Amino acid sequence: MKCRVCGKPANINLRSYKTALCEEDFIAFLEKRVSATIGKYRLIDEADRPIVAVSGGKDSLSLWYMMNKLGYVSDGIYIDLGIEGYSERSLEKVRQMADTLRRRVYVFHVRNALQKGIDGVARVIRRPTCSACGTIKRYIMNRVCIDKGYTVLATGHNLDDEASALFGNVLYWKREYLWKKNVVLEGRGEHLVKKIKPFFLCSEREIAAYAIMKGIDYIYEECPYSEGAKTLVYKEMLNRIEESSPGTKIMFVKGYLKMLKEKGDEKEDGRESRYCLRCGYPTFSDKCSFCWLLDKFGTEYDVEFDQYN
Numbered sequence: 001m002k003c004r005v006c007g008k009p010a011n012i013n014l015r016s017y018k019t020a021l022c023e024e025d026f027i028a029f030l031e032k033r034v035s036a037t038i039g040k041y042r043l044i045d046e047a048d049r050p051i052v053a054v055s056g057g058k059d060s061l062s063l064w065y066m067m068n069k070l071g072y073v074s075d076g077i078y079i080d081l082g083i084e085g086y087s088e089r090s091l092e093k094v095r096q097m098a099d100t101l102r103r104r105v106y107v108f109h110v111r112n113a114l115q116k117g118i119d120g121v122a123r124v125i126r127r128p129t130c131s132a133c134g135t136i137k138r139y140i141m142n143r144v145c146i147d148k149g150y151t152v153l154a155t156g157h158n159l160d161d162e163a164s165a166l167f168g169n170v171l172y173w174k175r176e177y178l179w180k181k182n183v184v185l186e187g188r189g190e191h192l193v194k195k196i197k198p199f200f201l202c203s204e205r206e207i208a209a210y211a212i213m214k215g216i217d218y219i220y221e222e223c224p225y226s227e228g229a230k231t232l233v234y235k236e237m238l239n240r241i242e243e244s245s246p247g248t249k250i251m252f253v254k255g256y257l258k259m260l261k262e263k264g265d266e267k268e269d270g271r272e273s274r275y276c277l278r279c280g281y282p283t284f285s286d287k288c289s290f291c292w293l294l295d296k297f298g299t300e301y302d303v304e305f306d307q308y309n
């Protein structure tokens with residue numbers, strides 16, 4: 001198999017694009033796609049100060065690396081969930097990348113805040129671990145932007161994440177979540193920062209290939225709490241469909257974006273309409289779920305970040 005661009009031996013076969021590329025041309029191809037996504041959906045303005053949510057995995061570290069390479073100079077935010085062994089190893093990968101990029105990374109330690117790791121926190125509030133994790137992550141990622149003056153929060157969600165989430169929402173007709181997925185979610189003044197997903201149209205396989213070709217050292221193991229997650233089952237099913245009909249995933253997600261655009265103003269908003277009286281975060285009641293969580297722990301704790309670099 002030869003590279004469609006230069007004729008040298010190809011390193012990757014992209015069946016959904018009916019093409020094969022060598023390492024050099026694949027890197028250029030993927031970076032061009034991300035640049036085009038950033039431009040088309042107006043993800044980052046010149047005056048913006050972006051920050052990338054990094055977990056130590058291939059998607060977020062590749063995104064952090066690529067954004068800086070493309071000229072979108074950005075720092076990072078890492079949330080240490082206090083999962084023995086796994087969290088330390090992930091943080092190590094994040095620090096390495098921070099050194100490579102010579103950028104700053106903020107670190108929030110769940111254990112410093114609540115004296116427990118994420119599983120212990122979930123037990124106290126009687127919620128599934130991933131649900132407690134989601135509450136903390138959403139809050140802290142927004143908070144670092146508000147406190148430290150970042151205007152855009154970028155996350156490494158890829159095409160497979162979006163396709164599987166969409167698949168799950170359609171399967172159970174979760175109307176309340178169905179129209180909330182997008183490449184960009186606008187912010188709300190000093191309360192909520194704008195969120196962007198530059199890898200929305202890049203597959204997991206493409207990002208893994210990019211990370212390997214670029215020598216990005218990421219953590220291979222998955223979070224131990226992801227085991228048995230429904231999204232992994234959906235991903236597997238979508239991969240099987242993709243195998244027999246290449247291009248299905250991208251068509252599924254692009255078709256959704258097209259419908260979302262057509263829906264425009266007509267779509268239900270369903271967003272929180274009030275602000276937390278304590279911290280200002282959007283909420284449906286007087287208190288946001290993070291402040292509620294702090295109350296459950298009886299702590300007056302105020303959010304603090306460690307800073308690396």
Ligand code: SF4
Pocket residue numbers: 118129130131133134223224225226227
């Ligand atoms: Fe958080 Fe791990 Fe669950 Fe993901 S799998 S939401 S990182 S606890």
Ligand code: ZN
Pocket residue numbers: 276277278279280281287288289290291292
């Ligand atoms: Zn609050």
